Amino acid sequence: MVVRVGIIGVGVMGADHARILVSHVPGCVLQAIYDADPARATAIAIETGAASIASDPHSLINSDNIDAVIVASPDSTHHDLTLACISANKPVLCEKPLAPSAAECLEIVNAEIAKGRRLVQTGYMRRFDPSYVDMKAALQSGQLGKALIFHCMHRNVSSPSWFTSKMAIANSAVHEFDVARWVLDVDFTQVSVFKPSAYSADPNGAPVFLVLSTSKGQLVNIEVYINATYGYDVRGELVCEKGVVSLSPSTNNDVSFNLQQARTYPADWRPRFAAAYRIQLVEWIKAIKAGTSVGASAWDGYAAAVISEAALLSLAEGRTVDVNVETKPNLYQ
Numbered sequence: 001m002v003v004r005v006g007i008i009g010v011g012v013m014g015a016d017h018a019r020i021l022v023s024h025v026p027g028c029v030l031q032a033i034y035d036a037d038p039a040r041a042t043a044i045a046i047e048t049g050a051a052s053i054a055s056d057p058h059s060l061i062n063s064d065n066i067d068a069v070i071v072a073s074p075d076s077t078h079h080d081l082t083l084a085c086i087s088a089n090k091p092v093l094c095e096k097p098l099a100p101s102a103a104e105c106l107e108i109v110n111a112e113i114a115k116g117r118r119l120v121q122t123g124y125m126r127r128f129d130p131s132y133v134d135m136k137a138a139l140q141s142g143q144l145g146k147a148l149i150f151h152c153m154h155r156n157v158s159s160p161s162w163f164t165s166k167m168a169i170a171n172s173a174v175h176e177f178d179v180a181r182w183v184l185d186v187d188f189t190q191v192s193v194f195k196p197s198a199y200s201a202d203p204n205g206a207p208v209f210l211v212l213s214t215s216k217g218q219l220v221n222i223e224v225y226i227n228a229t230y231g232y233d234v235r236g237e238l239v240c241e242k243g244v245v246s247l248s249p250s251t252n253n254d255v256s257f258n259l260q261q262a263r264t265y266p267a268d269w270r271p272r273f274a275a276a277y278r279i280q281l282v283e284w285i286k287a288i289k290a291g292t293s294v295g296a297s298a299w300d301g302y303a304a305a306v307i308s309e310a311a312l313l314s315l316a317e318g319r320t321v322d323v324n325v326e327t328k329p330n331l332y333q
């Protein structure tokens, strides 16, 4: 079986998914793409050799020539398009966030439960990143004892002025919410958000600092600094009772020159997580062929949205907020 994939939205992420599918993922073909910008769709179709360009997203989803769909259009489109894929019984890899609100994510979860099978994978690709996979394996080996504290850092070179502190939580920290839940195998129970008042430019560009408690009595702190200037940099350190696991540093080499040793950083997230994006798609196609599912589920997409909403409330009201995730349905156990 060759899985015929359609991609909706071929901007930065969708175009990258298209390139990865045609160059690195066995067992699939890029059958169709759709983008609200027809010129963009044409350019990516020519570049990747996509078999066709759809005239609208719903005809792509419902086409007999499409077996599975990637949704990489803007966040506001995810809910409706993912529901349409479930309704058409098509596996869908939806970019994060699964939907703009936890309530909309829950509608997707309920639609999937009504179908009785997992069709949705949420694009939290860090679950496929080799350094996080190693961290989880080290914890699961038991040698380090219990995990106590997970320090997470997420830094971008710079962000446009419309990228607010709220977006730093809802669009950036959500990656840490998901990967910390996955590494620790927990849910979060409380969140507090802080911002340093010492930041001298627009406060929306200041770092946000989150402290979360988990259902197993651990602490997770997350710094998201969208204007860190020096490079795209994701760090993580898991402090356990008998040892510490640190994420491998950025993929680039150290350069020794002129009496110094220096490391170069990528300008954005794509080089840092190139392996994760690749493995995510390889595993998604394998799972579709095997009739199984991998990666972050619709439920995980919902859980991340609940944490995000609690963190946004904490940011707005300057207090600790409870994180109330509903009981996990059997489909996701």
Ligand SMILES: NC(=O)c1ccc[n+]([C@@H]2O[C@H](COP(=O)([O-])OP(=O)(O)OC[C@H]3O[C@@H](n4cnc5c(N)ncnc54)[C@H](O)[C@@H]3O)[C@@H](O)[C@H]2O)c1
Pocket (backbone or CB within 6 Å): 008, 009, 010, 011, 012, 013, 014, 034, 035, 036, 037, 040, 057, 072, 073, 074, 075, 077, 095, 096, 097, 123, 124, 125, 171, 269
């Ligand atoms: N997993 C990750 O690491 C990661 C990183 C960045 C972005 N994202 C997510 O990926 C999604 C896309 O982000 P991006 O950075 O590629 O954005 P982008 O703006 O570069 O691309 C979005 C594309 O969607 C098209 N589009 C707009 N409205 C559409 C519609 N109604 N139907 C179909 N296409 C439409 C636009 O023309 C554009 O080509 C977002 O949901 C974002 O949150 C995920």
